[in-house]
Amino acid sequence: MTRSENPEPRGRYFLLSYAHSPPLASQRPGDLDRWVTRFFGDLDQAVSRHRTEGSGLGGGFFDQRIPLGSDWRAALAGALETAEVLVPLYSPAYFSRLQSGREWESFRRRMLRAGVEDPMSRFVPVLWTPVLGEQHREWARDVPLFEAASPAYPDNGLQALLRLKVYEDAYRIVVDRLARRIVAVAENDPVGPSPADDVDRLDSPFQPEAAAARFAVTVAAPTTETLPPGRDPEAYGSGSPQWRPFPEGHELPLAAYATLVAERLDFAVVVTGVEKLGDDQHDKPGIVLIDPWFVATDGGAETLRAYLESLPLWVLPVVVVDRERHDPRITALARETADIVTDASAPRAETARRAARGIESFQEFVALVPFLIVEAERQYLRKGPMQGSATDTPEARPRLSRDPRAVPGREADD
Known part of the structure; x- marks a missing residue:
């Protein structure tokens, strides 16, 4: 193989692991975790400067760089x-979120199986914000x-x-030393x-007893069996949750993508198809x-x-x-559906009203989903059946986000 053939890298230098931030109502979608995004770019560039040519390793990995869909x-x-290295951004949220803890544990187990005597030697952690709990x-x-770079780093964190x-x-000095x-x-x-263990099958080592809020x-969508005559079946499957609109936009069903976003925000997700619409799904926050x-x-x-009248x-x-x-039938159906939603649903916040009016692209769906999940959680915490409910258990009820910015009534600090 010649040098000009650019062989595929046999691995990558690092994986950035962090706690995803729940959005504020006033935020724009592009602002989510923007400081993490900037830090990753700076660190990846610094690693590129210090790497040895011909190492065979690719750059760092950051989940925001995963192609949309x-x-x-x-x-x-x-x-x-x-x-080769895990770079966890330590913060109170990182130690509280099941997802980040599971990533940490999956990497540690992989290092153990690979024969690394001290798995922690493969971690290069960052103090992202002050860690408060003992x-x-x-x-x-x-x-x-x-x-030596700055006493402000241990006192205040790299963010x-x-x-x-x-x-x-x-x-810049801290980033350079991390890269080295x-x-x-x-x-x-x-x-x-x-091989690495499936993160979904692991407990967080930080809070092994924690149970994710639900x-x-x-999903209210046809199946291949119930599809109206003449409708293209490509977007549908044997069950409603398999609905995948926007054929060029995403690999996964829409419900699967919403599940991934909710799991990043520390929820355990229950996906229900159209055939279950009559069941009681109202004891937890959610989207339809x-x-x-x-x-x-x-x-x-x-x-x-x-169903919507009792929502x-x-x-x-x-x-x-x-679209x-x-x-040509979709315009009239969309109008009829929007009318049903408007007539049957109670008044809601602007983000929810926008979703009820109709989302017409995968990009718009991706942008709105985190805000909808947080809005549903907020409404549940304010008005949900949390007192004296038979489902009022640590496993069934949502918990306030560990990110203080997402607590109802708390203002952002930027």
Whole structure:
């Protein structure tokens, strides 16, 4: 093989692991985790500067770089199997979220199976924000603090150094030292790709007894058996949750994508198809994904209207209009569906009203889903059946996000 053939990398330098932030109502979609995004770009560039030419390793992995609509689980699994170093961004939220803890544990187990005597030597943790809890400070004891760069780093965390211009030089020094350490670990003793445990089957080592709050994703869409005559069956499957509009937009069913987003925000998700619409799904926050073509099925309009009339404020209807298949009937169906939702549903916040009016692209759906999930949680916490309910257990009820910015009534700090 010649040098010009550019062989595929045999692994990657690092995987960035962090706690996803729940959005604020005033935020734009592009602002979510923007400081993490900026830090990853800076760190990846610094690693590129210090890497040895011909190392055979690819750059860092950051889940925000996964192409829109791709299989997020498969991409994360691939990164966990190929990264030489894990870079966790330690914060109170990181130690509280099941997803981040599971990523941490999956990587540690992979290192053990690979014969690494000290798996923690393959971690290059970052103090992203001050770690407040005593038990969490114990986990963060191995964070390289680089006090010589700036005493502000151990006191305030790297995010503060990134955000405040007065600490710009100190931030650059810390990033450079992190990059040097990543390159040294990855190149001096490469482990190579190896299997990693499925994160969904692991407990978080930080809070092994924690149970995720539950979130409902209900789908009102036809199946291949109930599809109206003349409708293109490509977007449908044997069950309602398999509905996949926007054929060029995403690999996964729409419900599967919503599930991934909710899981990042620390929910355990229950997906229910159209055949279960009559069941009681109102004891948890949730969203209802509605295909206007469901209204055209036998009895679909009546079923949807009856379901929506009993819908609590913490379950948000989301009408998704697929115009990409150019079926002339969709305009009238979308209008009829929107009228059913408007007539049957109580007044809601602007984000929820926008979703009820109709989403017409996968990009718009991706942008809105985190906001809808957080809005459903907020409504449940404010008005849901949390007192004296038979389902009022740690497993069944949602918990306030560990990110203080997402607590109802709490203002953002930026």
